[in-house]
Amino acid sequence: MNVIIVGGGIGGLTLALFLQRARIACRVYDGAPQMLPLGVGINILPHASKAFAELGIDAALARVSVLTQEAVFFNRFGQRIYREPLGRYAGYEHPQFSVHRGELQRVLLDAVVERLGTDAIVTGCRCVAIEQDQSGAVAQFQNSVTGEPLPAQRADLVVGCDGLHSTVRKLLHPGDGPPLYSGVNMWRGVTVWPPILSGASMIRAGWLKTGKMVIYPIRDNVDGGGRQLVNWVAELETPRHALRDWNRPGNIDDFIGAFETWHFDWLDVPQLIRKAETILEFPMVDQDPLPWWSRGCVTLLGDAAHPMYPRGSNGAGQAILDARALAEALCSHPSPADALKSYEAERLPFTAEVVRMSRRNPPDAILREVFERTGDKPFARVEDVISEDELVALSEGYKRVAGLDRKSPGAARAEIPSQRS
Numbered sequence: 001m002n003v004i005i006v007g008g009g010i011g012g013l014t015l016a017l018f019l020q021r022a023r024i025a026c027r028v029y030d031g032a033p034q035m036l037p038l039g040v041g042i043n044i045l046p047h048a049s050k051a052f053a054e055l056g057i058d059a060a061l062a063r064v065s066v067l068t069q070e071a072v073f074f075n076r077f078g079q080r081i082y083r084e085p086l087g088r089y090a091g092y093e094h095p096q097f098s099v100h101r102g103e104l105q106r107v108l109l110d111a112v113v114e115r116l117g118t119d120a121i122v123t124g125c126r127c128v129a130i131e132q133d134q135s136g137a138v139a140q141f142q143n144s145v146t147g148e149p150l151p152a153q154r155a156d157l158v159v160g161c162d163g164l165h166s167t168v169r170k171l172l173h174p175g176d177g178p179p180l181y182s183g184v185n186m187w188r189g190v191t192v193w194p195p196i197l198s199g200a201s202m203i204r205a206g207w208l209k210t211g212k213m214v215i216y217p218i219r220d221n222v223d224g225g226g227r228q229l230v231n232w233v234a235e236l237e238t239p240r241h242a243l244r245d246w247n248r249p250g251n252i253d254d255f256i257g258a259f260e261t262w263h264f265d266w267l268d269v270p271q272l273i274r275k276a277e278t279i280l281e282f283p284m285v286d287q288d289p290l291p292w293w294s295r296g297c298v299t300l301l302g303d304a305a306h307p308m309y310p311r312g313s314n315g316a317g318q319a320i321l322d323a324r325a326l327a328e329a330l331c332s333h334p335s336p337a338d339a340l341k342s343y344e345a346e347r348l349p350f351t352a353e354v355v356r357m358s359r360r361n362p363p364d365a366i367l368r369e370v371f372e373r374t375g376d377k378p379f380a381r382v383e384d385v386i387s388e389d390e391l392v393a394l395s396e397g398y399k400r401v402a403g404l405d406r407k408s409p410g411a412a413r414a415e416i417p418s419q420r421s
């Protein structure tokens with residue numbers, strides 16, 4: 001069997017590694033002229049870290065990331081609402097990694113080149129069309145700089161791992177509309193900064209109506225003096241937004257006003273923002289779950305299949321789990337079309353629920369509850385606003401849907417913490 005992977009992002013490169021492990025030939029075609037280390041922070045939750053451990057790339061990832069210890073929630077007055085351990089610190093066998101997306105892609109790319117060879121990745125090739133016949137599929141490519149047609153490529157299978165603006169998704173579902181704007185715009189940046197709280201804390205603070213921040217470190221000791229590279233995301237409800245382009249520069253004046261008063265004893269937020277090395281802007285978008293992903297010998301994976309709001313830190317993780325499931329299905333079904341049906345039956349309903357839950361009640365629903373119950377005022381005692389049991393229930397509800405709890409649908413696949421720290 002031989003597979004064309006359209007898109008060499010997180011999902012496409014992980015799929016190449018799982019296929020190589022299963023001795024299935026593949027080649028990755030990416031539209032970018034060069035594989036540059038783009039993006040800012042991204043999280044890999046324990047279920048996806050387990051998949052990376054199976055591929056033997058967890059140690060390389062650990063060298064360039066932070067092993068996240070805890071989630072901590074605050075209101076916009078800097079008062080702590082809730083804290084819970086994460087990853088290994090919560091008893092999972094595998095850690096939560098917080099990492100620069102570019103570093104994660106580099107780790108995957110190095111492993112692909114080492115195991116499959118340099119020929120396994122072709123850059124500057126934008127997929128524009130796919131035709132199918134009895135013996136497989138033919139993918140048509142264009143040079144992404146000049147627009148010139150490139151030689152068509154034939155394979156038994158084509159997998160669209162081409163992200164949010166997927167061409168393969170549009171070819172399979174021509175009537176599918178553009179990404180749906182959530183009403184929340186995001187500005188993201190990285191700042192070199194001394195460790196905050198535990199030095200491995202994932203902080204969520206405020207609420208979307210008046211301004212919410214997500215802050216976590218993604219690299220230790222970047223200056224030899226113990227400072228970290230800290231990723232931050234400012235999120236604000238506003239009708240103003242542009243089309244999502246991962247590299248669109250953001251303007252600090254468009255959002256700093258919402259955070260000007262956030263001077264806490266544990267962090268000066270406006271300073272963190274002002275000292276940023278980079279600021280990017282993009283809208284929070286997703287798409288309604290698709291009714292199907294596969295036709296004949298063409299399917300979808302990752303953001304191409306199920307773009308979701310980044311509120312549960314799960315976009316990359318679900319792409320990684322798709323990759324493992326697809327490789328396993330191809331090993332256990334001699335017919336590629338049957339394998340794709342089995343892959344879709346396992347992953348489509350599950351990821352559709354994660355998409356819906358990321359709209360409805362992702363982990364930051366804790367912040368919404370406190371915002372609404374206090375009328376956006378400081379509290380004297382958090383237990384007068386919301387009980388510990390309610391906070392735990394909100395957090396566990398998301399884990400259940402995301403596959404991080406023993407009561408998850410498809411619990412055999414779920415990651416379960418062995419003990420609580």
Ligand SMILES: Cc1cc2nc3c(=O)[nH]c(=O)nc-3n(C[C@H](O)[C@H](O)[C@H](O)COP(=O)(O)OP(=O)(O)OC[C@H]3O[C@@H](n4cnc5c(N)ncnc54)[C@H](O)[C@@H]3O)c2cc1C
Pocket residue numbers: 006007008009010011012029030031032038039040041042043101125126127128161162163164165166167168246247301302303304310315316317319
């Ligand atoms: C440049 C970039 C920066 C990002 N930065 C962040 C970030 O900072 N934080 C975060 O949480 N998420 C970020 N993401 C998104 C994140 O990687 C995904 O949400 C998630 O990891 C799922 O991965 P994926 O492989 O499905 O999609 P992606 O990682 O988005 O990969 C899609 C790949 O497909 C390629 N591609 C697109 N169209 C075509 C085509 N027609 N033909 C061939 N190749 C094509 C793209 O060049 C890209 O390499 C970024 C994505 C990109 C592309």
